[in-house]
Amino acid sequence: MREKIIQKSAELFLTLGFKSVTMDDIANEMAISKKTIYVHFANKTKLVEAVTFEVFENICEGIDGICNTSLNPIQQLYDIKLFVMHHLRNEKTSPQYQLKKYYPQIYQRLHLKQFEKMHDSVKESLQKGIDTELFRPNINVDFISRMYFNGMTGIKDDTYFPSELYTMEYLMESYLEYHLRAIVTQKGLLILNQFITTNQP
Template identity: 75%
Template sequence: MRENIIHKAAVLFLTLGFKSVTMDDIAHEMGISKKTIYVHFPNKTKLVEAVTFNLFDTICAGIDDICENVSNPIEELYSIKMFVMHHLKNEKSSPQYQLKKYYPKIHTELKYKQFEKMHQSVQESLEHGVATEVFRNTIDVDFISRMYFTGMTGIKDNMFFPPEHYKMNYLMESYLEYHLRAIVTEKGLQILNKFITSNQSEK
């Protein structure tokens, strides 16, 4: 039952936002009493926390699977982007923004976990790219991986990129191109151009 509650709450939170969805809404959607939810989660904050880190673990497992099965680091980044977009569903509800505003402690902990995971995986991807000569061998791997995380976090800030003006898919694709163009070799650029052509989204 606990896992079912987390799954249903995740769908509602990502579709409608963390603030909008109440415990009553979740109970109604599941056809159970609110008391049943409280058996597993003493309050909404604990449920938000469980949903947030469950989703994080799911995305991490998916990213690990992609990294193990995709040989090209450029294709890897685009595959990860599509996977993350699929799991975050409707970005119009601004889940990251609402989490930061209404559950700042959870947001801070999540951001730290995200940095640890992304910093490691991007470093490995960059090193692989250098070894396969699609990325320049002069890049500072540690610096670039930190900049990548900063940029990916920054494009989700509604103050700088209001959702009424920018679709998240467009922002992620544009940032990927911006990031990769700075580090690719001629060999890498040929691969990148193919992905840009097949992944263009509307602003």
């Protein structure tokens, strides 16, 4: 039952927002009593916390799978972008922004875990790109990895990139191209241009 509650809550939070979904809403959607939810979660904050880290773990598993099977680091980044876009396809409410505003402590913990995960996998990917001569040999792998994380999380901030001006797909696509153009070699640029052409909406 705990897993079912997390699953349904994740669906509602990502679609309607952390703030607007109440425990009553979740109970009604699942046709169970609110007491049943409280057996597993002491309060809404505990439920939000469980949902947040469950979604994070699911995304991490998917990204690990892509990292193990991608042909090259450029394809890997595009595959991860598609996976994340598909996973968050029902987002209507900028959940990261709401999490930061209404549950700052959970957001801080999530942000740190995201950084640790992304920093390691991006560094590995950058090094692979250098080894295969797709990325410039003189780039600072640690610095670029930190910059990439900063940019990818920054574009999700509705304050600076309002959703009425930019879709998340546009932001991710544009930032990915911006990032890769700065580090590719001539050989890498040929592959990048192929992906840009095939990913044009």
